[in-house]
Amino acid sequence: MIQETRHPIREILxxxxxxxxxxxxxxxxxxxxxxxxxIRRNEVVFQKGDQPEGMHIVIMGQVKLAIPSAQGAEKxxxxxxxxxxxxxxxxxxxKPYPVSAIATQDSLILLVLKSTLENALDxxxxxSRKMLASxxxxxxxxxxxxxxxxxxxxxxxxVCYLSQQVPADHAEAFTxxxxxxxxxxxxxxxxxPETFSRVLSQLSEAGLIQVSGRAINVTSxxxxxxxxx
Amino acid sequence: MIQETRHPIREILxxxxxxxxxxxxxxxxxxxxxxxxxIRRNEVVFQKGDQPEGMHIVIMGQVKLAIPSAQGAEKxxxxxxxxxxxxxxxxxxxKPYPVSAIATQDSLILLVLKSTLENALDxxxxxSRKMLASxxxxxxxxxxxxxxxxxxxxxxxxVCYLSQQVPADHAEAFTxxxxxxxxxxxxxxxxxPETFSRVLSQLSEAGLIQVSGRAINVTSxxxxxxxxx
DNA sequence: ATATGACTTTGACATTGATCAAGAAACAAC
DNA sequence: GTTGTTTCTTGATCAATGTCAAAGTCATAT
Numbered sequence: 001m002i003q004e005t006r007h008p009i010r011e012i013l014x015x016x017x018x019x020x021x022x023x024x025x026x027x028x029x030x031x032x033x034x035x036x037x038x039i040r041r042n043e044v045v046f047q048k049g050d051q052p053e054g055m056h057i058v059i060m061g062q063v064k065l066a067i068p069s070a071q072g073a074e075k076x077x078x079x080x081x082x083x084x085x086x087x088x089x090x091x092x093x094x095k096p097y098p099v100s101a102i103a104t105q106d107s108l109i110l111l112v113l114k115s116t117l118e119n120a121l122d123x124x125x126x127x128s129r130k131m132l133a134s135x136x137x138x139x140x141x142x143x144x145x146x147x148x149x150x151x152x153x154x155x156x157x158x159v160c161y162l163s164q165q166v167p168a169d170h171a172e173a174f175t176x177x178x179x180x181x182x183x184x185x186x187x188x189x190x191x192x193p194e195t196f197s198r199v200l201s202q203l204s205e206a207g208l209i210q211v212s213g214r215a216i217n218v219t220s221x222x223x224x225x226x227x228x229x
Numbered sequence: 230m231i232q233e234t235r236h237p238i239r240e241i242l243x244x245x246x247x248x249x250x251x252x253x254x255x256x257x258x259x260x261x262x263x264x265x266x267x268i269r270r271n272e273v274v275f276q277k278g279d280q281p282e283g284m285h286i287v288i289m290g291q292v293k294l295a296i297p298s299a300q301g302a303e304k305x306x307x308x309x310x311x312x313x314x315x316x317x318x319x320x321x322x323x324k325p326y327p328v329s330a331i332a333t334q335d336s337l338i339l340l341v342l343k344s345t346l347e348n349a350l351d352x353x354x355x356x357s358r359k360m361l362a363s364x365x366x367x368x369x370x371x372x373x374x375x376x377x378x379x380x381x382x383x384x385x386x387x388v389c390y391l392s393q394q395v396p397a398d399h400a401e402a403f404t405x406x407x408x409x410x411x412x413x414x415x416x417x418x419x420x421x422p423e424t425f426s427r428v429l430s431q432l433s434e435a436g437l438i439q440v441s442g443r444a445i446n447v448t449s450x451x452x453x454x455x456x457x458x
Numbered sequence: 459a460t461a462t463g464a465c466t467t468t469g470a471c472a473t474t475g476a477t478c479a480a481g482a483a484a485c486a487a488c
Numbered sequence: 489g490t491t492g493t494t495t496c497t498t499g500a501t502c503a504a505t506g507t508c509a510a511a512g513t514c515a516t517a518t
Binding site for chain 1: 296298302304306318319320321322324327328350351352354357358360361362364365366367368369371372373374375376378379380419
């Protein structure tokens with residue numbers, strides 16, 4: 001599953017915002033304590049309960065972080081794309097991973113070993129600061145997710161999800177290209193796939209969106225947000 | 230609402246695990262940037278959307294962190310008792326509080342101002358490390374909460390909650406004294422108060438617990454955990 | 459003591475969203 | 489292409505949990 005290669009790890013690291021303020025020496029030390037691995041779609045990076053190895057950085061591809069349940073169901077907690085990190089929280093605790101990580105696409109990932117990261121943090125307040133910010137963001141995202149799951153109806157969750165996928169230009173009408181299967185997105189929204197499908201049809205019938213495979217066209221962001229029932 | 234007093238803030242800070250490794254000078258600087266305030270039961274410390282002031286440390290009492298919803302409902306995210314901190318995550322982000330904080334008891338709280346904390350973190354890798362650990366723990370707790378809310382039935386959530394309240398001695402039979410109203414606990418478990426009440430009666434009928442006000446006697450931890458339906 | 463208000467319990471009912479099952483569509487492999 | 493596999497949609501049904509309402513309990517303050 002893990003396959004070493006000889007890419008310029010240091011170059012890649014230097015391009016990550018997290019490490020952009022480090023000097024050559026610091027970067028060199030981190031690069032030495034970093035492994036690169038490739039992983040195929042649907043393969044497991046680690047499982048809930050495994051002992052943490054370090055911080056993972058997605059270079060290419062995508063990794064799904066999910067809580068597995070006994071009955072085979074799972075709740076997707078986060079989808080980490082290029083430039084995103086995962087597994088960093090456990091570096092600071094003596095606990096196993098609380099989630100499983102599975103590649104949703106063939107991916108290229110860096111693993112900064114636990115001890116390497118710890119040393120780097122002790123030497124660089126800037127890195128510590130960025131790490132704190134990164135964890136804080138994750139915390140906020142999780143709270144938003146919690147809010148969504150507990151205080152909203154399925155319709156509200158879908159509307160909220162769609163309206164958050166707005167492109168940079170904030171256009172009133174736009175097309176979303178879903179980056180994952182509808183199953184995965186349903187799980188992220190804490191919905192059964194069937195429910196997700198039905199909610200999308202309802203929005204279609206109301207003329208607010210057009211669905212064609214993974215492409216969803218939003219006619220009016222404004223009207224979409226207003227929509228109830 | 231906020232009322233200054235002249236307690237030995239520095240002494241109190243020194244007793245917090247978070248600051249225990251700091252030297253006299255560092256502690257002094259932090260003490261200067263720390264405010265003490267008292268707040269009554271049911272009073273609001275801050276609301277979701279407010280601009281963050283710094284990190285709060287509960288010295289006495291208890292503060293409830295909850296996501297408010299438009300319809301007056303709320304989802305309790307965390308209950309912070311003596312020695313616990315809250316509001317620290319926002320120090321590292323330029324975002325408003327994602328939750329509201331309300332005292333559930335008359336409380337005494339310290340507020341380490343944002344800039345003070347930031348400076349202290351830049352000067353002390355140890356403090357940074359502890360802060361990272363603290364945020365990581367919060368993240369784990371939230372993930373556990375997420376797991377509970379999304380993958381378990383109401384019965385499973387209550388059983389899990391009760392069995393986690395085990396006293397230190399790990400006795401098979403024990404009595405829990407609920408530290409909050411059943412409403413609050415129900416919200417934390419993401420249940421309607423009525424549902425919580427019904428689940429407790431069910432467990433009572435099954436002979437697994439005896440409920441008497443806020444005191445809950447667990448007859449057998451083992452059998453409680455096994456219980457289904 | 460008694461009264462007032464908050465919290466809790468219980469019952470009846472409504473509703474959301476899950477489950478099961480079957481068919482359709484998309485995709486991949488050969 | 490054709491076949492097999494996975495994903496998605498749609499319908500019918502059901503169970504879990506929320507909502508509403510009323511009564512009961514508890515605590516507090518006067």
